[in-house]
Amino acid sequence: xxxxxxxxxxxxxxxxxxxxxxxxxxxxxxxxxxxxxxxxxxxxxxxxxxxxxxxxxxxxxxxxxxxxxxxxxxxxxxxxxxxxxxxxxxxxxxxxxxxxxxxxxxxxxxxxxxxxxxxxxxxxxxxxxxxxxxxxxxxxxxxxxxxxxxxxxxxxxxxxxxxxxxxxxxxxxxxxxxxxxxxxxxxxxxxxxxxxxxxxxxxxxxxxxxxxxxxxxxxxxxxxxxxxxxxxxxxxxxxxxxxxxxxxxxxxxxxxxxxxxxxxxxxxxxxxxxxxxxxxxxxxxxxxxxxxxxxxxxxxxx
Amino acid sequence: xxxxxxxxxxxxxxxxxxxxxxxxxxxxxxxxxxxxxxxxxxxxxxxxxxxxxxxxxxxxxxxxxxxxxxxxxxxxxxxxxxxxxxxxxxxxxxxxxxxxxxxxxxxxxxxxxxxxxxxxxxxxxxxxxxxxxxxxxxxxxxxxxxxxxxxxxxxxxxxxxxxxxxxxxxxxxxxxxxxxxxxxxxxxxxxxxxxxxxxxxxxxxxxxxxxxxxxxxxxxxxxxxxxxxxxxxxxxxxxxxxxxxxxxxxxxxxxxxxxxxxxxxxxxxxxxxxxxxxxxxxxxxxxxxxxxxxxxxxxxxxxxxx
Numbered sequence: 001x002x003x004x005x006x007x008x009x010x011x012x013x014x015x016x017x018x019x020x021x022x023x024x025x026x027x028x029x030x031x032x033x034x035x036x037x038x039x040x041x042x043x044x045x046x047x048x049x050x051x052x053x054x055x056x057x058x059x060x061x062x063x064x065x066x067x068x069x070x071x072x073x074x075x076x077x078x079x080x081x082x083x084x085x086x087x088x089x090x091x092x093x094x095x096x097x098x099x100x101x102x103x104x105x106x107x108x109x110x111x112x113x114x115x116x117x118x119x120x121x122x123x124x125x126x127x128x129x130x131x132x133x134x135x136x137x138x139x140x141x142x143x144x145x146x147x148x149x150x151x152x153x154x155x156x157x158x159x160x161x162x163x164x165x166x167x168x169x170x171x172x173x174x175x176x177x178x179x180x181x182x183x184x185x186x187x188x189x190x191x192x193x194x195x196x197x198x199x200x201x202x203x204x205x206x207x208x209x210x211x212x213x214x215x216x217x218x219x220x221x222x223x224x225x226x227x228x229x230x231x232x233x234x235x236x237x238x239x240x241x242x243x244x245x246x247x248x249x250x251x252x253x254x255x256x257x258x259x260x261x262x263x264x265x266x267x268x269x270x271x272x273x274x275x276x277x278x279x280x281x282x283x284x285x286x287x288x289x290x291x292x293x294x295x296x297x298x299x300x301x302x
Numbered sequence: 303x304x305x306x307x308x309x310x311x312x313x314x315x316x317x318x319x320x321x322x323x324x325x326x327x328x329x330x331x332x333x334x335x336x337x338x339x340x341x342x343x344x345x346x347x348x349x350x351x352x353x354x355x356x357x358x359x360x361x362x363x364x365x366x367x368x369x370x371x372x373x374x375x376x377x378x379x380x381x382x383x384x385x386x387x388x389x390x391x392x393x394x395x396x397x398x399x400x401x402x403x404x405x406x407x408x409x410x411x412x413x414x415x416x417x418x419x420x421x422x423x424x425x426x427x428x429x430x431x432x433x434x435x436x437x438x439x440x441x442x443x444x445x446x447x448x449x450x451x452x453x454x455x456x457x458x459x460x461x462x463x464x465x466x467x468x469x470x471x472x473x474x475x476x477x478x479x480x481x482x483x484x485x486x487x488x489x490x491x492x493x494x495x496x497x498x499x500x501x502x503x504x505x506x507x508x509x510x511x512x513x514x515x516x517x518x519x520x521x522x523x524x525x526x527x528x529x530x531x532x533x534x535x536x537x538x539x540x541x542x543x544x545x546x547x548x549x550x551x552x553x554x555x556x557x558x559x560x561x562x563x564x565x566x567x568x569x570x571x572x573x574x575x576x577x578x579x580x581x582x583x584x585x586x587x588x589x590x591x592x593x594x595x596x597x598x599x600x601x602x603x604x605x606x607x608x
Contacts, residue, residue, distance in 0.1 A: 137317050140591055143539055144321045144584035145328070146576060148568040152332050176539055179591070183535040187528070187602050219532040222496035226442065226489050233445045237550070240447075241565070253445070260448045264455060270448065278443040285439055292496070 032294040039290020042283035049280055053099030062090035064097040065248035073266050083268045085258070091272060094250050099276070101245055102232050102252040105165060109231040112170030114224055117177025122208050124178070125185030136182070139175050147172055151243050165244060169231045180223055184216040217295045225288040229281050252277050303596070310592050321584045322372075322577065326365055329573050336382035336571045355382055368577070378581070379574035383567065389578035392563065397582075399469055400547030400559035403478055408544055410483025411490055416533075418487070419494025423502065423529070424521060434491065441488025450481045450554040467556040478555040482548055486540060493536055498529035527601045534601065538594035542586040546579070 033039055057064070062080075068088030076083045082091040124135040151168045158164055188194065189212070197211045213220075236253020238244035245251050252273055259270030337343055337351055352358045356367060371377040378389035415438075422434035444452075457477060458466040464473050501507065502525055510524045547561025560579060567575035599605045 133313065136591070137313055140317050140584075140588050141320050141324070143542075143587045144580060145324060146564075146568060146580050148565055149325070149328055149332060149576065152568065153328060156333055176536060179538065179594075180532050180535040183531050183598055186598070186605055187531055190604050218496055218500045219493070222492055223532070223536070226492060229442050236445070236447075240550075241569075256445065257447050260451050263448075263451060274444070274448065278440075281443045282439055292499075 029291075029294040033290050036290040036293065038286040039294075042286030042290070045279065045283040046287065049099065049276070049283075050103060053096050053103060056096040057093060060090065060093040060096065062093045064089065064094050064250065066090070066093075075266075076268055082272045083266075085269060086262075089248075091255075091269065094255060095252070095273060095276060098250040098252050098255050098273070101162065101249070102235065102277075103280075104162075105169065105235045105251070106228045106232045108166045109169040109173060109235075110224060110227050112166065113173035113177055113227055113231070114220075115174075116170070117174035118181050118213065118220060120174065121178035121181030122185050122213060125182035126189060126204070126208055126212065128186070128189075132182075136179075139178055142172070143175055148241065148243075151238060151241075155243060160246060162245060165235055165238060168238075169234050173227055173231055173234075177220070177223055177227065180219055181216065184219055185212055188212060188215055214295065218292050221288045221292045221295075225281075225285050228284055229277075232277070303599075307592070307596070310595075314588050317588055318581070318584055322369070322581060323365075325577055325580045326368065326573075329568075329571070329576050330361065332571065334571050336573060338571070355380065368574075372581075378578040381567075381572055381575045383570045383572040383575065389574050392575060393560065393578055393582060396547075396558060396560040396563050399557050400552070400561060401545055402475065403482065403551070403557060403559060404541075404545035404547065406475055406479035407482035407486065408541060410479060411486035411544075414483065414487035415490025416494055418491040419533075420498060420521065420526070420529075422491065422495045423498035424517075426499065431495075435495065438488045438491040438495075441484045442492070446481055446485055446548065446550045447554065449484065450478070450551060453477050453481055454554075467554070469555070469557045474555075478551050478557060481554075482544065482551050486544065489536065489540075490533055493533045494529065497532045498525055501525045501528040504528070531598065531601060534594055534597050538590040539587060542583060542590050545586060546583050 066089060068084070071080075071084055071088040072086055074080055074084040074088070080090050080092070082095065084090055085094070120135065120139075124132045127135075147168075150171070151164075154164050154168055185208075194207065194211060197207045202211075232251075232253050235244050235251055236257050239251065239254040240257060245254065255273040256270065256277060259266075259273055263270045336355075336357075337348055343351070349358070356364055359367070368379060371379060376390075378393070381387050381389055381392055384392065418434040418438060422431040422438075425431050454466050454477060458464045464477050468474050507520060507524055510520050515524070547559040547564070549561045549565045551557065552559040552562040560582075563575070564579040566572075567579065
């Protein structure tokens with residue numbers, strides 16, 4: 001409405017594609033997102049944090065595995081900005097290395113879960129009938145299979161490998177997403193605009209991905225912002241069982257867990273990893289909420 | 303609806319069968335056996351032990367024997383770790399604590415989560431919304447293995463209101479249930495707020511307003527029905543997870559529950575105990591997802607039982 005690109009005058013020869021497309025929702029959404037200061041702020045924080053984790057270790061005078069037994073549990077100081085842990089390792093350096101693992105797990109595993117869950121749930125909900133029942137019973141089965149045993153089996157078959165953690169976590173996290181998407185698709189599939197799309201003669205994939213999924217983005221985004229912390233913590237839980245990243249390597253989840261065990265005597269070991277973790281999630285959340293609002297076609301027309 | 307439920311119950315049989323079969327062979331393909339950790343096993347003792355548990359039979363015979371015992375007697379077999387006990391006894395012994403903890407947590411999660419989510423969506427972009435949403439975000443950011451020790455530190459150690467761990471009186475239920483409940487409450491609040499915001503913009507809500515329905519009636523009669531849809535989808539598997547016990551919470555608070563038993567059984571290669579708990583969990587998942595599908599139709603009259 002405010003952007004020149006969204007103006008489209010109806011011409012004499014209107015093609016099917018034009019009726020279907022109308023105003024480009026993505027450009028509209030991008031303009032709305034840019035006006036949302038919290039969302040922009042969240043995005044900037046995420047970019048800065050990622051850069052810090054990727055590039056920061058190059059500038060650090062310490063290694064993540066470098067111990068110094070004369071300087072254990074040092075509080076934050078000029079030499080160690082965020083203090084040191086029980087082996088005298090520099091917390092800031094470990095946080096930056098750990099952030100690589102955590103952000104990567106959060107990104108990759110969530111993307112896997114999102115891609116599988118949305119496509120699977122959408123097909124199941126749209127198809128209905130026998131196919132839907134079969135697909136949902138498969139989901140039930142995967143839900144019930146024991147995750148711990150699955151991870152042990154993976155590490156036995158393929159050795160300890162960080163990529164396995166992505167696979168293992170992605171393999172379980174898509175299930176709830178699939179069930180949520182299925183429920184939403186079923187609830188809109190009898191609405192008029194879907195009838196309209198069908199009567200335009202559009203193919204099923206196009207109806208699902210162009211017309212239905214943009215209309216259920218809200219719940220998808222909200223559940224995605226729940227999945228990201230979920231997978232990061234699941235990675236820490238696997239570390240807890242000795243199946244995640246192996247020491248001396250670390251991740252935010254593992255650092256938080258270690259810090260929690262000493263929170264009374266050496267609070268900085270919990271406070272700094274906890275703050276960084278929360279800051280990331282808050283930013284993701286603001287960005288997610290902004291995206292949700294920006295993509296909400298109905299709210300935009302009010 | 304009766305036909306729908308009957309058909310779903312019928313479908314449960316192959317689902318459970320596949321779960322049991324897959325798990326049975328999965329645990330067997332994990333290297334290591336149930337008696338590896340026993341130090342004083344001579345080959346003779348080991349052979350006797352394996353004969354006692356029927357582990358010397360060919361794998362397909364073990365499998366059919368196991369299935370037969372379940373189907374005919376509901377017998378889940380003997381634990382290989384706790385020699386004198388059957389899996390049925392262990393579950394009967396450990397499940398009540400997990401159920402209690404889970405039940406209380408669920409009540410806390412639903413009351414806190416739904417209230418916060420509804421209030422936040424109705425008062426969107428006011429300080430009430432920011433407050434409720436921040437509370438939810440804290441619940442999501444702070445993992446159970448931090449929240450638990452933190453609550454213990456404040457309420458048990460400094461204030462001395464509760465015991466730091468144990469599972470005896472009613473006071474011992476409070477801190478663990480709060481820890482587990484707050485985490486789920488946060489997720490429920492986020493999903494509820496999101497779901498409600500989707501619905502509150504729709505035409506039928508405007509129609510209800512135009513007809514002069516009161517705000518309370520609009521929220522509870524009209525909006526909540528559609529707004530709860532994503533929450534309901536989430537709750538099915540979440541409840542199954544909550545009720546069968548949380549390994550982390552049970553470890554922190556020293557609760558004799560099933561969650562801890564399950565994770566340990568996987569490491570002990572206690573084949574029968576792993577299978578027993580998986581079957582229990584599977585039954586819960588299947589049952590709860592059935593309930594979810596029924597509730598979804600009830601919430602959305604446009605859906606039909608297919």
